[in-house]
């Protein structure tokens with residue numbers, strides 16, 4: 001595991017002014033920082049576990065973080081749902097696939113996420129999210145393992161439903177309020193938290209704190225410190241046009257590191273094609289071709305495999321093509337009106353738009369469709385096909401690489417307790433979601449980031465309520 005300093009000691013001291021802690025106002029049982037999927041799950045679970053005073057603080061002016069921008073593919077291990085679809089996909093297979101694409105995993109934590117994903121999904125359903133009835137294969141999912149909201153609204157719907165539950169449970173949540181500093185008050189055995197709002201700092205005491213502040217994709221200098229390919233020129237999937245609020249600055253990681261937590265795998269940053277050409281939220285119904293009109297990758301492989309193959313293509317770009325038969329994602333209309341996705345009545349017309357010779361594209365598609373019918377792909381070993389791509393209108397658009405999510409951060413155990421470098425839990429400090437690291441290695445199965453936030457957020461809330 002890689003442990004490197006995030007910021008110099010002097011800078012840390014400046015961020016941590018003593019004056020932050022001169023006055024203490026409120027006392028809460030559980031303080032949750034961050035209002036994404038992990039934060040909402042933690043707050044609700046803490047209350048269900050008996051914590052009376054639960055407070056959620058959100059740095060941004062809106063709730064939800066990246067969770068609300070997510071397509072909401074949620075990996076769910078459910079033998080019952082697998083049975084209904086004649087699938088046989090045991091936990092050991094999930095672990096093996098996770099290890100294959102991640103290079104290494106924190107097995108107790110990944111196992112806990114998989115094992116508890118069905119209970120967590122049913123919990124979310126009980127809050128009013130109406131899920132699609134069958135498992136589908138998400139991008140990078142390798143097998144049909146995901147569910148998503150039937151509305152197509154993805155993570156936004158999860159957050160809205162959970163936020164309503166938060167209100168029903170009288171859990172206090174405050175927007176534009178940043179957890180700015182954290183320190184152990186040894187005499188009272190509580191955490192002293194500096195909360196910053198409109199330039200003013202208020203201090204509260206908390207028996208337990210859950211860090212659910214998300215990753216650090218928006219922090220250009222931090223991500224470049226660990227991997228200089230991720231420069232400011234590369235946009236993020238959370239903020240593709242640079243116009244929305246994005247609090248993914250790695251705050252929780254910095255705070256935890258100042259408290260002596262183990263910070264791991266910060267170099268593991270995931271990128272994926274997100275310029276707008278893809279219209280589907282599932283795998284199996286799209287072909288990817290490079291700017292010369294050739295296939296170059298198994299479209300159903302891991303996100304890292306696809307992204308790495310793209311880096312070797314002209315302009316690090318590709319065309320994505322589907323047809324009239326596939327089920328389009330909820331953003332397809334806006335992608336068409338903004339010109340990112342085009343419709344063509346013939347392959348020749350599409351080829352003209354791509355500046356590729358028509359005969360070349362026709363032969364690439366014909367070969368792909370032959371493989372799709374045989375369900376065998378000797379060129380790139382694709383095994384998962386849901387259809388051929390041959391029915392006009394064709395939907396096509398360009399894709400480029402964007403920074404997607406970070407897989408490095410605070411090391412936790414399977415109870416979501418924050419660990420120090422000697423693997424000892426820091427009493428009363430918990431973390432969940434994208435602020436944590438070392439769980440999946442360099443890549444995770446499609447849908448597992450949301451399962452991680454939901455399951456480990458729920459576990460963090462429970463652990464925090466009883467100060468496990």
Ligand SMILES: Cc1cc2nc3c(=O)[nH]c(=O)nc-3n(C[C@H](O)[C@H](O)[C@H](O)COP(=O)(O)OP(=O)(O)OC[C@H]3O[C@@H](n4cnc5c(N)ncnc54)[C@H](O)[C@@H]3O)c2cc1C
Nearest residue numbers: 034036038059065066067073179214247433434447449450
């Ligand atoms: C466009 C997009 C699509 C995605 N689609 C999928 C998908 O389909 N399936 C999947 O598994 N994963 C997906 N992901 C990844 C997944 O959405 C995230 O990993 C997950 O939502 C992280 O949840 P979280 O609760 O940990 O963090 P977030 O949802 O990012 O929430 C963190 C919150 O903490 C707040 N915060 C930060 N610092 C502070 C502070 N100091 N004090 C208080 N609050 C603070 C932030 O403002 C933010 O609101 C997607 C990501 C993106 C960007």
